[in-house]
Each structure stands twice: as structure tokens, then as C-alpha cells.
Amino acid sequence: GESVGLHLPTLSVQEGDNSIINCAYSNSASDYFIWYKQESGKGPQFIIDIRSNMDKRQGQRVTVLLNKTVKHLSLQIAATQPGDSAVYFCAEPNAGGTSYGKLTFGQGTILTVHP
């Protein structure tokens, strides 16, 4: 069945450190993943996405790595800032073979950045 989940529910880092947030998925046919950031009192915001034909994709201070062999992806945030404190979700569109774009979210990791 469809399953997108996270290893660690909380992550606490010091400002300036690099952060790594992990996500596991169960369907080897999954081909597209999205990371969302949810700040307190707000809706999820798109951060970065990756297709299964890529192992790595970089954005501004963020990098997503995809390991299809072990069905794992990670979000790396470089030089983490207090403004990065939020809940981070991995999400998969159209999990289970649907086609209208429904997002299946993982459990979420709470990232807390200490000044």
C-alpha cells in the first residue's frame, strides 16, 4: 500500500549547523516526491521536488537526495537559520496510482533551530 513516512519526529540544531531530515517510502514505483515546510499557524509551503530519474537536486541552501535502492529520501538544509524552524513533510503526489494529484504526506519532522 501507499506509505510515506519519516524516521525522526524531532530535530534540534544550532544556528549555522547543517540539518538532515529523512523520509522513507514503501512503493518502489513511486517516481516523484516533494518536500513541504509548515511554519506555525501556516499552511504547507513548497520547498523542493525530485523525480526518480535523479539522485540529487539542489535549491537555495537545500538539497534533496533520493536513494531508490533503499526507498529513502532526505532533505539537507545548509547553514540552518532560526527561520528554518518548522515542521517538514515529505509528500508523494498520486500515491496508489491516482491521477488527480492528491498528496500523501509523511508524518512530519519538527525542526527547531537554536540561536
Add this chain to the structure above:
Amino acid sequence: EPEVTQTPSHQVTQMGQEVILRCVPISNHLYFYWYRQILGQKVEFLVSFYNNEISEKSEIFDDQFSVERPDGSNFTLKIRSTKLEDSAMYFCASRPRGRDKNIQYFGAGTRLSVL
């Protein structure tokens, strides 16, 4: 920058009452979604809407729920007879046409409190 807007930000209602949650999606978007998030849990898909009809719905979206796009701008979620367990954050999302990218844009949410 265009954004999805939701009203009200907080709705308090008595059990058994009807509520209507309102959303104005981004104007050129064609796919519309409702999600909910119970406190401390992950975001869950409720329903997707395309071409003036429901394209997919989850098990949560039972006969007590309905969606409507009454005009060219609003997208509403109605709960006919609210239950205590309907208390949650409800997020509206929209995305443009095209299945290659599934970047959904979320509103800030409506907090529904059922007493």
C-alpha cells in the same frame, strides 16, 4: 505573489451544526483540494476537484462532507452535521494544469473547533 486565501481563520461551532469553510484559489489554477490536519498529526487528503466535479475523495470524505465551486473564484467545503472529531485545521490548495509538476499551493488554513 498570488496566494490561496481561506476564511474564516478560526470557526467555532456546536456539535451537529453545519459549517462552510471558504477558499479562494489562485486565479488561473484548475485543480482544487481540501486537506485536514488534526492537531499534532500529518496532513490528510480529503478531496480533489477538477472540471466542476469531484475527481477523487478519501474515506474521511463521507456523506457529511460536500464541496462546491459556486462561481469562478470560490471553493467551499461544507460539513453538514459536525462531530467532535471534525475539529482540525482545514487547508485548501490549488495547482495549475499539467501533470508533470504537482506543486500545490496551500492556504493558511481554517481552524475548526467543534464543541
